[in-house]
Amino acid sequence: MSCLCKPKNSAANTVVSSSSNDRSRELPSGINVNVPKDGRAASPQDDISELHERSSMFGKSETSMGSVYFDSHQREESLYFDLEEREKSSRNLAGPSTRHMTMENPSQLLSKRRLSVKQNSHTFRRPNRRMKFTSSLRNVMAIKKKGEAISLKDQGYPGFLTEMELDRAKNFHDELQKRDPFYKEMTYAWGTVEDEAFALCRFLRARDFKIEDVFEMMDEGKDRWNEAKANDFYPDPDKALDNPASALLTQYPVVKIGMAKNKCPVSYLKAGQIYAEGVECVTTLENMTKYFWYDNIHAFPKFMANLQAADPDIERMQTVSIFDLEGLTTSQLSSKTMDVVKAASAVAVCFPESLNSLIILNAPGFFSFSWRVIKGFINPRTVSKIEVHSSRKSGMKRLEEIIGEDQLPSDYGGKLMSTSEVIQQMGKRDEGGNSVRRQIVELMAVKSKKQKQFELEADETVTLNVYTKSSSGANFTIKKEEETVVDGVSVKGKGTTEEPLPCGTQIAASIKGPGKFNVEANAESGKGVDHFLLIGDVFA
Structure with a gap:
């Protein structure tokens, strides 16, 4: 040691x-x-x-x-x-x-x-992101007096440890030096932005400070970790998905923007706007897993580093997550949707205790009823992190309390850019370096023929792409009133009929406004229903 x-x-x-x-x-x-x-x-x-x-x-x-x-x-x-x-x-x-x-x-x-x-208390803490845990553990990990109350949200954190937890933190640290280097790699994966003391406690909290249980938990993700590590954890999200990440996020809208008052970053997932068929048009489940690796290893530390540059006191690598269930139906909770959730969970096991709190907004009746039953079987510590709001009014009021207007996106009543604008900023830029002004998004279920209309202003141009895994494909035509702008572009997936793979095709580059336009998709086979995701990036 x-x-x-x-x-x-x-x-x-x-x-x-x-x-x-x-x-x-x-x-x-x-x-x-x-x-x-x-x-x-x-x-x-x-x-x-x-x-x-x-x-x-x-x-x-x-x-x-x-x-x-x-x-x-x-x-x-x-x-x-x-x-x-x-x-x-x-x-x-x-x-x-x-x-x-x-x-x-x-x-x-x-x-x-x-x-x-x-x-006058034993709450001295000395968190420093750059400090190795092998300096003063007792200075970093404060010990609480016997009988002193600790809130559920502070239990197991540096500054709020019991003597037992302190001893186990020391033993866990020692064990990491002796075992397979993989365990240290996983524990310190966020080492550029997370103090070692906080990293050790984060893993220990996940298994109630039972050291062998922590190693068993890490073993569950060992093979996946090593596979992802061999690919540098997929540093390019577009390559990981084999299509633009901005296209995926139109069907799986999750973004990080702003900081809560407790100095945790805020993540928004619009669960009511998740469309499994649209996700399948863009990428595979395997590639989704690659994307989650990118998000945790590359995107999250970078996001935290930017926050810490503005506020050096940020120390807990945890997220305040907002799940907006507005528009969610039981039909969206399909096995395909659950497979996406499982892919995210398979990666999340390598980053335990990264949830600070979960605020569920606009919960429909069927969810609220289920939650009242489910929470009785969940650990009280976990339950203490979750709030469910059926009323939009009460949910928005809660967001203002824990986040504040200056850190909320505009679609949640705040002063920051909207969550859709965040997704648009991730998209490609035009030749002049301008980002997307707005997007035209339509998931088209095509059996024989389907249409989509849109308008452009005089100063706007649009680039249109279509994503699908359909092996038979469809032909796309674009008309401006009666004038044919694009005629019969074939769009289909790649792979085979037995194993179709998604593919993106540009059907139009720089269509200029003003005008009203009509996009028509005609199925080539007419057998069954195939899905095509149309995305138009509109530039000014």
């Missing part, structure tokens, strides 16, 4: 007494310090040996105290007790950003940028 505070035997430095009962020490500067054993922040009156104990991993070590060098670089913070040892260390990556500190002011060892001390 490594320790970031390393003792150095040097006669040149003032020697600290080895007696653990001696509460008075002399610093090189001559300052007498004293440290209370309550886990709070160090101060110039703190005992120097106990300060060293808390900046070691676990337990106590006596040392000669001289100058301390503090490295702050991308993933670690390290303490060294003289310049020579620092120069020898492989951790010396900080370069010009290294800050020189001495024991004349022990409080310098604590991150003032993220320091949070609650007076």
